[in-house]
Structure formats: C-alpha cells, structure tokens
Amino acid sequence: MGKPPTMADVARRAGVDTSTVSRALNPRTAWKVRPDTVARVVKASEDLGYRLNVLARGLRTQRSRTVGMVIPDLTNPFFPPVVRGVEAALDEADHTLIVVNTDDDVAREERSLRTLVDRQVDGLLLATTHLGKVHNAQGNDGSGGGAFGDLPVVLVNRRGDGDVPFVTPDDHQGISLVMDHLLGLGHERIGHVAGPRDTSTGRARADAFEEMATAAGVFASGVIEEATAFAVEPGRAACAALLDRVPDLTAICAANDLLAIGCLSVLKERGLRVPEDVSLVGFNDMPLVDFLEPPMTTVRVPQYDMGFRAGQIMLDLLEVDVDSEAEPLTSAELPGTLVTRRSTSSPAAS
Amino acid sequence: MGKPPTMADVARRAGVDTSTVSRALNPRTAWKVRPDTVARVVKASEDLGYRLNVLARGLRTQRSRTVGMVIPDLTNPFFPPVVRGVEAALDEADHTLIVVNTDDDVAREERSLRTLVDRQVDGLLLATTHLGKVHNAQGNDGSGGGAFGDLPVVLVNRRGDGDVPFVTPDDHQGISLVMDHLLGLGHERIGHVAGPRDTSTGRARADAFEEMATAAGVFASGVIEEATAFAVEPGRAACAALLDRVPDLTAICAANDLLAIGCLSVLKERGLRVPEDVSLVGFNDMPLVDFLEPPMTTVRVPQYDMGFRAGQIMLDLLEVDVDSEAEPLTSAELPGTLVTRRSTSSPAAS
DNA sequence: CTGAAAGCGCTTACAG
DNA sequence: CTGAAAGCGCTTACAG
Numbered sequence: 130m131g132k133p134p135t136m137a138d139v140a141r142r143a144g145v146d147t148s149t150v151s152r153a154l155n156p157r158t159a160w161k162v163r164p165d166t167v168a169r170v171v172k173a174s175e176d177l178g179y180r181l182n183v184l185a186r187g188l189r190t191q192r193s194r195t196v197g198m199v200i201p202d203l204t205n206p207f208f209p210p211v212v213r214g215v216e217a218a219l220d221e222a223d224h225t226l227i228v229v230n231t232d233d234d235v236a237r238e239e240r241s242l243r244t245l246v247d248r249q250v251d252g253l254l255l256a257t258t259h260l261g262k263v264h265n266a267q268g269n270d271g272s273g274g275g276a277f278g279d280l281p282v283v284l285v286n287r288r289g290d291g292d293v294p295f296v297t298p299d300d301h302q303g304i305s306l307v308m309d310h311l312l313g314l315g316h317e318r319i320g321h322v323a324g325p326r327d328t329s330t331g332r333a334r335a336d337a338f339e340e341m342a343t344a345a346g347v348f349a350s351g352v353i354e355e356a357t358a359f360a361v362e363p364g365r366a367a368c369a370a371l372l373d374r375v376p377d378l379t380a381i382c383a384a385n386d387l388l389a390i391g392c393l394s395v396l397k398e399r400g401l402r403v404p405e406d407v408s409l410v411g412f413n414d415m416p417l418v419d420f421l422e423p424p425m426t427t428v429r430v431p432q433y434d435m436g437f438r439a440g441q442i443m444l445d446l447l448e449v450d451v452d453s454e455a456e457p458l459t460s461a462e463l464p465g466t467l468v469t470r471r472s473t474s475s476p477a478a479s
Numbered sequence: 480m481g482k483p484p485t486m487a488d489v490a491r492r493a494g495v496d497t498s499t500v501s502r503a504l505n506p507r508t509a510w511k512v513r514p515d516t517v518a519r520v521v522k523a524s525e526d527l528g529y530r531l532n533v534l535a536r537g538l539r540t541q542r543s544r545t546v547g548m549v550i551p552d553l554t555n556p557f558f559p560p561v562v563r564g565v566e567a568a569l570d571e572a573d574h575t576l577i578v579v580n581t582d583d584d585v586a587r588e589e590r591s592l593r594t595l596v597d598r599q600v601d602g603l604l605l606a607t608t609h610l611g612k613v614h615n616a617q618g619n620d621g622s623g624g625g626a627f628g629d630l631p632v633v634l635v636n637r638r639g640d641g642d643v644p645f646v647t648p649d650d651h652q653g654i655s656l657v658m659d660h661l662l663g664l665g666h667e668r669i670g671h672v673a674g675p676r677d678t679s680t681g682r683a684r685a686d687a688f689e690e691m692a693t694a695a696g697v698f699a700s701g702v703i704e705e706a707t708a709f710a711v712e713p714g715r716a717a718c719a720a721l722l723d724r725v726p727d728l729t730a731i732c733a734a735n736d737l738l739a740i741g742c743l744s745v746l747k748e749r750g751l752r753v754p755e756d757v758s759l760v761g762f763n764d765m766p767l768v769d770f771l772e773p774p775m776t777t778v779r780v781p782q783y784d785m786g787f788r789a790g791q792i793m794l795d796l797l798e799v800d801v802d803s804e805a806e807p808l809t810s811a812e813l814p815g816t817l818v819t820r821r822s823t824s825s826p827a828a829s
Numbered sequence: 830c831t832g833a834a835a836g837c838g839c840t841t842a843c844a845g
Numbered sequence: 846c847t848g849a850a851a852g853c854g855c856t857t858a859c860a861g
Contacts, residue, residue, distance in 0.1 A: 148848065162847080163847085184534050184599050232563075244575060248533060485853095498856075502831090
C-alpha cells in the first residue's frame with residue numbers, strides 16, 4: 130500500500146543523502162561512490178523495492194529516453210516485425226518506443242506527431258509512406274529548426290529528400306530477384322502492377338522493373354500499371370486495366386503482396402490459371418501468402434532487421450553509447466530473398 | 480532554434496505569473512482567470528508556439544495520463560484493430576497509449592510490465608492470453624497492493640479470476656452462430672479444433688461447442704481436439720489427430736482462423752475437398768481469409784469495439800470525466816456476426 | 830482574479 | 846567520496 134518509495138526513502142534507510150543514492154544507483158556514476166556505500170544503498174533500494182522515476186529523471190536531464198515511431202497502418206502485417214526490431218535495438222540502450230498509428234491520414238498524422246513531441250520523445254522514426262513531409266520535420270532550410278524542434282529523424286521503409294537517414298528494403302535487388310526468376314523461367318511478356326508513384330517504394334520498384342525489363346529486351350509500353358494504393362482492391366483495379374491493355378501477358382510482377390492478391394483474384398475471375406496461364410510474384414512475404422491457392426512466390430524482406438537497424442541509427446543520432454563495435458550506422462537498403470512457391474512456372478507449362 | 484519555450488516564457492510575454500499561465504491554459508481552471516487575461520495568455524502562448532510539458536505536469540500531478548497495454552503478439556492481426564479502438568477511447572480524454580509486445584514470452588512480459596510501471600502509466604490493459612497472472616497484478620488478496628502498485632487493470636480478450644474488469648468476444652454466442660449454421664446445413668458429425676485450455680477463449684469456445692453439440696444430439700466423444708496454441712502449425716497437428724480419430728466428420732469448427740487454416744492445409748493434403756467433403760469454419764475473420772481457397776466462413780469479432788470499450792472502462796477506473804452519457808462501463812462480452820463464405824456447404828453436396 | 834511559495838522526484842555542478 | 850543547494854517545468858493550496 131501507500132505510495133511507491135522515492136529516492137528520499139532509500140537515502141533515509143541507507144543513511145546517506147539522495148545525491149549519493151542517485152550516484153550509487155546510476156551505473157555511469159557509481160564509481161564515484163565508495164563500494165561499501167554503494168552496497169548499502171543497493172541493499173536499501175532492494176529492501177524497499179525502489180524504482181527510479183524515469184519521468185522525474187527525464188525532467189531533470191532533459192532526455193526522456195523515449196523514441197516515437199509513426200506507422201501509417203498497424204494493421205498492415207509488414208510493420209509489426211519492423212516495430213519489434215526497433216524495440217530490440219532501443220532496449221539495449223534502455224530506451225522505450227512509443228508507437229502511433231496514423232491510418233494513413235494526414236490529420237491524424239499531425240496529431241500523432243504532436244502527441245509524441247509533447248511526450249518529449251528524444252527522436253522520431255517515420256514509417257509513413259507519403260513523400261514530401263520530411264522537410265517539415267527538420268525545418269525547410271538547412272539550418273534545422275523545423276516543426277519538431279530539431280528532433281533527430283530516421284525514415285523507415287521510405288527515403289527522404291535530403292540527407293535524412295533511412296532504412297528501406299533494397300528494392301532494386303528485390304525486383305532483380307523477381308525478374309531473374311521470371312526471365313529464367315522463359316517469360317517474355319511480363320507486366321508490373323506498380324505501387325503509387327508518390328511512395329518511394331512504389332517508385333523504386335517500378336523504376337527497377339522498367340530498367341531490368343528493358344535490359345532484357347522484354348519491356349513494352351503499357352506493361353506497367355500503377356495502383357492507387359498498396360492494397361488488394363487497388364491491385365484488382367490495376368490488374369484488370371493491365372490485362373485489358375495487354376491481354377497476352379504470361380507473368381505479372383506485383384509491387385507487393387497485397388497488390389498480388391488483388392491480381393490473383395481478378396486472374397481467377399477471368400478464368401486465367403496461376404501459374405499455368407499467368408505467373409504471379411508478390412513482394413514482402415507477408416503472413417498467410419503461403420496458404421493462398423496457389424501459394425505465392427514473393428520476395429522476403431528482412432523487416433525485423435530493418436527495424437533493428439533503424440533503431441541503431443537513432444541511438445547513434447542520440448549519441449547514446451551502446452557498447453556495440455562501431456558498425457556502419459548509416460542509411461541502408463537491406464537485400465531480400467526470393468521465396469519460390471507455386472504461383473510461378475515456365476510459360477511453356479501452359 | 481534554442482530550447483522550446485516554457486511556461487515562464489509565456490508568463491513573461493503576457494506579463495503575468497506562471498501560475499496564472501497554468502490556470503489560464505488549463506480548461507478545468509480557466510474560469511478562475513479573468514477573460515481578458517486568458518486571452519492575453521493564450522495569445523502569448525500561441526505567439527511563442529508554446530507546448531505544455533506533459534512530463535513535468537505528470538510529475539507534479541502524479542498522473543502521467545498514460546496507459547500501458549501489453550499484447551502477446553502484435554504480429555497477430557487480431558490485435559491492431561483492438562489497439563486502435565483503445566487509442567480512440569483514450570484520445571477523447573487526452574490520454575496516450577503505450578503498447579508493448581511480449582512475444583508470448585513470460586520473461587519479456589515481466590520486463591514489459593516493469594517498463595510500463597517505470598514509465599508511470601496510470602493503468603494497465605492486459606491482452607496476454609495465458610491465465611493466472613492477474614493475481615500478481617492486483618495483489619493476491621483483496622487488499623490491493625500487488626506487484627504493479629495498485630494500478631487499475633482491465634483485461635482484453637481474456638477473462639480473469641476475480642472481479643477484474645474484462646472485455647472479450649462473446650464466445651458462446653459466436654460458437655452458437657457457427658453451430659446453428661452447420662446444423663442448419665444438415666451436418667451431424669462435427670469436430671472442434673479447440674484452442675489451448677489454458678486460455679479463457681480456448682476454453683469458452685470448447686465449452687460452448689460441447690454444450691451446443693450435445694443439445695443438438697450430435698456430440699460424440701473424441702470429437703474435440705485441443706491445439707497447443709492458436710497458430711497454423713498446431714492447427715495442422717490437431718486437425719490431423721482429429722481426422723485420424725474420427726475419419727467420417729463432415730464439418731470442422733475451429734476455435735480461430737489460424738487453426739482453421741491449419742485444418743484447411745491438412746484437409747487438402749489428404750485429398751479432402753472443402754466444402755464438398757468437409758465444411759470448415761474459423762473464428763475472427765482475420766485479413767486475407769477471404770482470399771483463401773475456398774474463402775473461409777468465419778465469425779467476425781468487433782475488435783475495434785472491444786478495444787474502445789476496454790479503453791472506456793479504463794478511463795472510468797481512472798475517474799477521468801470524459802463527457803460521455805454515463806454508459807454502462809462494465810465488463811462486456813461483445814457479440815460477433817457470421818460471415819458466410821465458400822468453405823461451408825450442406826454435406827449432401829458431396 | 831492573481832501572485833509568491835512550495836514541491837513533484839530526480840541530477841549535477843560546487844564545496845568540502 | 847559525500848552532502849547541500851539549485852533547478853528541470855509544471856500545479857496548487859494559501860494569501861491577498
């Protein structure tokens with residue numbers, strides 16, 4: 130019962146001043162205190178079940194040891210593993226992550242950001258996909274002083290305009306995996322259901338597709354159809370448009386699994402068999418795509434690693450000395466791997 | 480540039496004391512201040528872009544206006560909508576939610592709880608499925624004083640032992656929807672792939688199944704097989720065992736969609752067609768189950784509403800006066816709806 | 830209606 | 846190595 134014990138309670142019990150308790154209990158300053166005093170303080174602290182009030186500490190030190198992360202849609206299974214990666218990285222430096230959801234809504238995004246800043250987060254991890262907002266985050270000139278009060282920012286799953294650090298999948302490498310696979314299978318009429326051009330990922334994948342298809346001599350105009358969003362329904366619409374325009378495709382490379390699922394559903398509706406008539410490839414390897422009919426070939430992205438890396442970069446920006454061997458904590462594009470399942474085959478199989 | 484403005488800055492600019500600024504800016508005390516003074520303070524505050532430091536306020540008021548929520552597995556698509564519901568409810572009372580993930584791991588769970596308590600959360604929302612932990616949360620006697628320092632607790636998606644408030648799906652009603660559907664279709668040999676008995680949800684659904692099957696005169700021993708966890712692989716194992724034991728089943732009611740997906744995969748492996756040979760029903764209506772082959776019949780649970788309700792109960796416990804019309808903010812079991820898709824049909828169809 | 834004072838629970842120069 | 850003092854940014858009785 131009663132209120133939880135404070136440092137003053139510990140000090141009283143150990144017969145020392147609160148300043149000594151503070152020093153004794155903090156790993157970074159404990160060496161300043163005589164060992165037997167430390168022992169006495171630790172004992173008193175444990176006897177009382179004392180717990181440091183991190184908010185009070187934050188008020189004093191001007192560091193909350195908290196990082197905010199804004200996610201466009203927690204419901205999208207892509208993000209949870211990323212979040213866990215971030216948490217794992219921050220954990221090592223005793224930092225806490227506060228995640229907020231924006232539902233891909235600009236108004237909610239502003240409010241979420243306000244909330245985080247008001248909570249005195251030390252830094253911001255941005256995973257919102259829509260471009261052109263980072264300027265606001267860091268001030269629209271090079272001088273710093275943006276809307277977020279000069280908070281360190283790292284971008285996750287998207288790139289920014291300037292020198293804002295980011296961690297993304299290696300879209301170029303991922304698409305090259307897909308194209309090598311499809312080309313190797315003998316496909317020559319390949320379509321691309323692209324993500325929105327106003328997302329860095331949608332753009333990068335479409336560019337990579339065009340580049341590789343051109344290099345292989347299989348690019349044709351009209352073979353790319355841009356979906357309005359990374360979701361099933363837009364995937365259906367884009368796939369339908371694509372098929373109407375280029376009916377003789379033998380393979381479709383979708384910019385992500387949700388789009389691929391949309392494609393799958395219209396292909397089935399039109400009586401086209403996958404993979405016998407049309408091969409289909411997704412991107413992300415989200416949960417359950419291996420239980421679709423047919424199980425989907427896709428590119429697995431190291432989501433957890435992306436999060437972990439982003440977390441590390443943030444800690445680096447925060448100048449927290451986590452005792453890791455000075456790795457290259459810079460922006461990164463992490464490579465994926467191709468997971469071959471039954472949605473792809475040689476066009477000869479038809 | 481420079482540090483963000485404080486209340487002292489606003490006070491200086493408005494020519495008043497910080498205490499007046501505090502009163503003027505707080506909706507609950509603004510009436511104590513002369514209107515034109517309020518206006519002057521607000522003006523100064525806006526000119527400066529002043530933002531209240533909520534941590535400092537929390538230190539002073541002993542309330543962080545923060546609630547912690549522990550989730551067993553954020554990767555499980557069941558939870559994100561629940562989380563959003565909670566956020567929506569808390570938002571109305573200007574509270575922030577901090578979500579932590581435990582990976583269903585007891586050690587991580589303890590650490591997460593510590594983190595939340597250390598962050599001075601005002602209350603705890605527990606969505607971990609394993610039973611028998613709430614006592615620790617509230618003290619193992621009726622006197623309060625548990626490991627979490629008497630924090631208000633509300634259970635989400637699980638029930639507790641004592642009088643701890645909870646919000647769950649109405650499992651009995653949900654299963655009755657399923658059984659009415661199956662029975663109405665003419666099935667008489669129905670199996671149940673149950674969730675773990677040590678989860679309140681697994682138990683409630685199995686009990687409901689047995690009760691209704693018995694009432695309909697179609698219950699037989701061996702017709703229930705308990706999976707070791709709510710996941711695909713355990714679902715496969717349980718379904719295989721069930722089919723080995725009772726080969727002539729015409730329908731399977733699974734305790735959730737993941738288990739149903741496991742069932743689907745072994746049924747296919749064994750050359751049994753769904754629904755021609757065996758009808759299959761899931762629970763939860765998680766994303767993508769409508770894209771399985773065949774699309775799965777399942778029970779849709781109002782996840783968002785569950786979260787919202789849980790959030791409301793918490794606010795109530797916190798005695799925050801959110802201006803809602805005194806609804807019945809007690810524990811609730813929210814009813815689901817049956818979503819009929821192609822995984823179920825009359826057994827006569829075979 | 831407003832100000833001066835005290836204090837929430839810490840940390841950190843500054844003396845000793 | 847340790848203590849006394851000040852202060853982080855707020856709120857709230859207590860006087861006036």
